[in-house]
Amino acid sequence: MSEQTHLLTEVDGHVAIISINRPKVLNALNLELMQDLAGLLESYDADDSIRVILLAGSERAWAAGADIGDMATATRKDMESRDQFTQWERIKSIKKPIVAAVSGFALGGGCELMMHCDVIICSETAKIGQPEINIGVMPGAGGTQRLTRAVGKALAMDIVLSGRFLSAKEALAYGLVSRVVPREHWMDEAKRVAHAIATKAPISLRNAKESVLNSEEQSLSAGLVRERQLFYELFDTEDQKEGMSAFIEKRRPSFTGK
Ligand code: CO8
Secondary structure: OEEEOOEEEEEEOOEEEEEEOOHHHOOOEOHHHHHHHHHHHHHHHOOOOOOEEEEEOOOOEEEOOEOHHHHOOOOHHHHHHHOOHHHHHHHHOOOOOEEEEEOEEEEOHHHHHHHHOOEEEEEOOOEEEOHHHHHOOOOOOOHHHHHHHHHOHHHHHHHHHHOOOEEHHHHHHOOOOOEEEOHHHHHHHHHHHHHHHHOOOHHHHHHHHHHHHHHHHOOHHHHHHHHHHHHHHHHHOHHHHHHHHHHHOOOOOOOOOO
16 A cells, blocks of 8 residues: 555555545545545546546545635635636546445535545445535535435435435435445445456446436436447447357456457
């Protein structure tokens, strides 16, 4: 494991693991961390030996939000000139699957970062919310948009306007996270899921991720058109031939990403 100040990284087979590491502030996301996180994700996205990225917090906190210390005295002009949302756009553009290993607090920008991930494995201890309303602001990195798409308007309004936290079980029931696991297994289970996804055909993973995300951006008709293109594209790949031959020959496929 190597340390990049506030981000720890490790590569395990085809899975790259990034752990947010600012324990004194419950993994609050400052500008430098977000910049480095975007850079790391991009470098793993460009690395053919990596098929899945696992993004984790600590057991106590996935991330308790943007770093309030960074913003406390900022003016509107300061905030606008920081151009911090470029980092979030870079994270949104990652093409490989990102599995989130979430335990403890996932609040504000932390909840928004979680919603940038694709498969969210959550400890039963997780507390998830958008409490910006308690400190005189509101979500700014997609919280009002992604949360509403995930859980619907009535619940999103409740979470954003009251600042209340959801339990892991509630988050699962409302479709905000993928799986909830016992406290002691959250990281192992997230790794298991990441490795399982890493056995799939890389180009299928990329196209499938793009297509699911399209459903949040496009009309049904436009999304279906793009889905069909992405589906047809896969018939140009060696992995489609391998996957289907392996099925017919009753053996495990061995995908190469070609
Ligand atoms: N920023 C900075 N420091 C934090 C943050 C944070 N978001 N959250 C916790 N900390 C620090 C505390 O100040 C404290 O530091 P210290 O020990 O020096 O006093 C330490 O972490 C431990 O926290 P607590 O003592 O408060 O621990 P508790 O267990 O009592 O409470 C809570 C935990 C409930 C998580 C509490 O710390 C809390 O309410 N934190 C703030 C949560 C919040 O409001 N998040 C939203 C922040 S705003 C935001 O995310 C806007 C996103 C906009 C877009 C992104 C742009 C980059």
